[in-house]
Amino acid sequence: MIEEVVARLTAAGATPARAGRDPVNLPMIRTWLEAMGDGNPAYEQAGVAPPAMIQVWTMRGLAPSPVDDPLQVMSELLDESGYRAVVATDSEQVYHRPLRLGETVSVRSQLEAVVGPKRTSLGEGWFVTTLSTWLVGDEPVGEMRFRILRYKPSGNPDRPATEKLRPMITADNAAFWEGAAAGELRIQKCGECGTMRHPPGPACPQCGSLKPEYTTAEGTGRIHSYVVHHHPPVPGRRAPYTVALVDLTEGVRVVAEYRGPRPEIGDPVRVFFDDGLPVWRPDVEVLGPWALEVTPTLIVSTALATRDFQNVHHDRDAAVRLGGKDIFLNILTTTGLVQRFVTDALGPDTRVRGIRIRLGTPCHAYDTLTFTGQVLPHGIEVAGRTAAGVHVSGTVEVAS
Amino acid sequence: MISRTAAIAGIGATEFSKDSGRSELRLAVEAIRAALDDAGLRPADVSGLVTFTMDNNSEIAVARELGIGELTFLTRIGYGGGAACAIVQQAVLAVTAGLADVVVCYRALNERSGRRFGQAYASPDTDAGWHVPAGLATPAAQVAMVARRYLHDHGASTDDFGRVTVAARRHAATNPHAWFHGRPITLDDHRASRWIAEPLRLLDCCQESDGAVAVVVTGVERARDLPRPPAVIAAAAQGSGPGQFVMTSYYRPTVAGLPEIAVTGRQIWEQSGYRPADVRTAMLYDHFTPYVLMQLEELGFCAPGEARHLIADGGIEQGGRLPVNPHGGQLGEAYIHGMNGITEAVRQIRGTAVNQVPGGGPVLVTAGTGVPTSALLLEATP
Structure with missing residues (x-):
């Protein structure tokens, strides 16, 4: 049954172009920017729309008329x-050129892939991927690959306990962990012969002295080896995650989690500290952190400014009835906030060419959403976290 | 010296399963009874019991259940699977020193139906505190760090790891006692298996098993009078390397090596007078495939980084240059913490193995890798 519908939808190809209700216009842009809290003046000066608004132009409004949209058909089936x-997992938007005031945008969409049934951490489910193309006349101006997971919630989700495994603190290693809590990478240095050593211990293996002292390392080094952990679940961690063994500039090795795009042996890294533990990241320019208090007003005003009228983004009772703890940010807003974070950090002239994001835990009213970024050759790696975990992670491509 | 002073006179095991349905103590009793029957001895003949620190069955409980009266030698060895050959070495020391006449070495575990070693585990140990909080919470992840560096240092590929598991499963396929009896795999099966801790796939990791193994050690002279041909212990060694940690020796100059295995290897050749080229078949501890490659190098079967050439084209399979784990190893037969490698070595010496390797040379056994470890070299009586 599922296979037959997939075959029919795939054979049908892209839907006919469906025009947005309004042309690209300044009032909607201003409302959107205001709701996002985005003060970037470049859009109005150039008479163009913010790139992350692209989907807004073709949103179907409060009372949409039925259409043969492949995502909707698959989702209902x-x-x-x-x-x-249902949960959205990925949104990958690419913007071919800025949209100018007065242009009418239309959209075509097609089913790209249906994969399943797969065992996921949420339960058995199917991943449905569609490709939407936005057009001005016949000219493609942007596209989006969008993926959802439709699943049967498993009563016993394969979720790790939330508590991370903690270090073992003893008289011999306390200096290291006190340093980590204080945001310093403290490496044992013999008080007699000066030999550096990690992990620390009470005696110097070089000279035999029982006078361990420490020095604060610069926190830079290169990856000696690394592991990408997939299975089994580890308490307090969401797989896959990476752990790296690093040769410090000072000459000893230290193991810690690594956060960033897939590394290679030899890559330069720099330490930071999270929850009292050292973490490696690529030794590149960083953006943020930018902490945003997510108020109900922010959630509701951005949902409406993005023309997303689903009740879970404005009606707390409805959100709770559907199993959430409160109303939560919609995906178009998350995309807009990712764009705002990058253009705020890099300046108003930054031209955003693509936003490819993976969606994680929902961001609810009263959460604090903290964005951080890393400037890498292929783009800006962005992550937005709440206390509950990673809400969004992905890459923003900017024009050079 | 201890060389050729003692022999393994009997071996015993339970079935190998995923759920034994009985207590670890009962498994120990069954395996030891089988080993004593095999040796033609009675419980009353036993004066020493040796096991792993990790074994949950106390020597006195085992003695009570078996009706062994007095014991004169009781001891244990630590560091997980690294103990497998070392407990036999303890037995040799006791027999040679005259402290005990017949010593039984045993290991019994419900490792699949009870606590699974493959799951995340926060060891209450200071050393583990450097790695577990960082997310290296499983043996596979801890080995993967070394494996990644091995690939980098020697230009090997994950296919080279895969060839180890293909060989093990080929051997297990014809061993009725193996969990994977009748289930060989191909390199494509390995390539398609899911990631556990990159660069390790599911098929790079040994299975988890329930079962027990026991071996009976006595002096060579007494062993000659017993029903089975003695498997003479030509060498027995323990080894720990510089900067040694349990599974996480990441702080010594070369990460992608097993110097503790080299420590045991040097003693094995020195004690026995044999060289690697003399070895007929080797039971190499194979909880994770990369360590089979590294053991071949550290023991002198090939130069560092060259193991991938040795294992190419079936080099470690039956009929190859050095058949490794003809019973299927822990990848194919069962994970009994290395003890089933010792029993297979004894069968190879006796000529009773299901995948018998022809020839008269000695048989090597190694124990847990990445930890303080041990090794044995067994030979037939002249």
Whole structure:
């Protein structure tokens, strides 16, 4: 049944172009910027729309008329087949050129892939990927690959306990962990012969002295080896995650989690500290942190400014009834906030060419959403975290 | 010296399963009874019991259940699977020193139906505190750090790891006692298996098993009078390397090496007078495939970084240059913490193995890798 519908939708190809309700216009842009808190003057000066607004122009409004949208058809079919829960997992937008005031945007969409049934951490489910193309006349101006997971919630989700495994602190290693809590990488240095050593201990293996002291390392080094952990679940961690063994500039090795794009042996890294533990990141320019208090007003005003009228983004009772703890940010807003974070950090002239994000834990009202970024050759790696975990992570491509 | 002073006179095991349905103590009793029957001895003949620090069955509980009366020698060895050959070495020391006449070495564990070693585990140990909080919480992840560096240092590929597991499963396929009896795999199966801790896939990791193994050690002279041909212990060694940690020796100059295995290897050749080229078949501890490659190098079967050439084209399979783990090893037969490698070595010496390797040379056994470890070299009586 599922396979037959997939075959029919795939054979049908892209839907006919469906025009947005309004042309690109200044009032909607200003409302959107205001709701996002985005003060970037470049859009109005150039008479163009913020790139991350692209989907807004073709949103179908409060009372959409039925259309043969492949994502909607697949989603309803899977719902009827018992895959009742849904979560968006990826949104990859590419902007070919800025949209100018007065242009009318239309959209075509097609089914790209349906994969399943797969065992996921949420339960058994199907991944549905669609490709939307936005057009001005016949000219493609942007596209989006969008993926959802339709799943049967498993009563016993394969989720790690939330508590991370903690270090073992003893008289012999306390200096290291006190340093980590204070944001310093303290490496044992013999008080007699000066030999550096990690992990620390009470005696110097070089000279035999029982006078361990420490020096604060610069926190830079290169990857000696690394592991990408997938399975089994580890308490307090969401797989896959990476752990790296690093040759410090000072000459000893230290193991810590690594956060960043997939590394290579030899890559330069720099330490930072999270929750009292050292963490490696690529030794590149960093953006942020930028902490945003997510108020109900922010959630509701941005949902409406992005023309997303789903009740979970403005009606707390409805959100709670559907299993959430409160209303939560919609995906178009998360995308807009990612764009704001990057253009605020890099300056108003930054031209955003693409925003490819993976969606994680929902960002609810009263959460603090903290964005950080790393400037890498292929783009800006961005992550937005709440206390509950990673809400969004991905790459923003900017024009050089 | 201890060389050729003692022999393994009997071996025993339970079935190898994923859920034994009985206590570890009962498994120990069954395996020891089988080993004593095999040796033609009675519980009353036993004066020493040796096991792993990790074993949950006390020597006195085992003695009570078996009806062994007095014991004169009781001891244990630490560091997980690294103990496998070392407990036999303890037995040799006791027999040679005259402290005990017949010593039984045992290991019994419900490692699949009970606590699974493959799961995340926060060892209450200071050393583990450097690695577990960082997310290296499983043996596979801890080995993966070394494996990644090995690939980098020697230009090897994950296919080279895969060839180890393909060989093990080929051997297990014809061993009725193996969990993977009748289930050989191809290199494509390995390539398609899911990531556990990159660069290790599921098929690079040994299985988790329930079961028990026991061996009976006595003096060579007494062993000659017993029903089975003695497997003479030509060498027995323990080894720990510089900067040694348990599974996480990441702080010594070369990460992608097993110097503790080299320490045991040097003693094995020195004690026995044999060289690597004399070895007929080797039972190499194979909880994770990369360490089989590294053991071949550290023991002198090939130069550092050259193991991938030795294992190419079936080099460690039956009929190859050095058949490794003809019973299927822990990848293919069962994970009994290395003890099933010792029993297979004894069968190879006796000529009773299901995948018998022809020839008269000695048989090597190694124990847990990445930890303080041990090794044995067994030979037939002349």
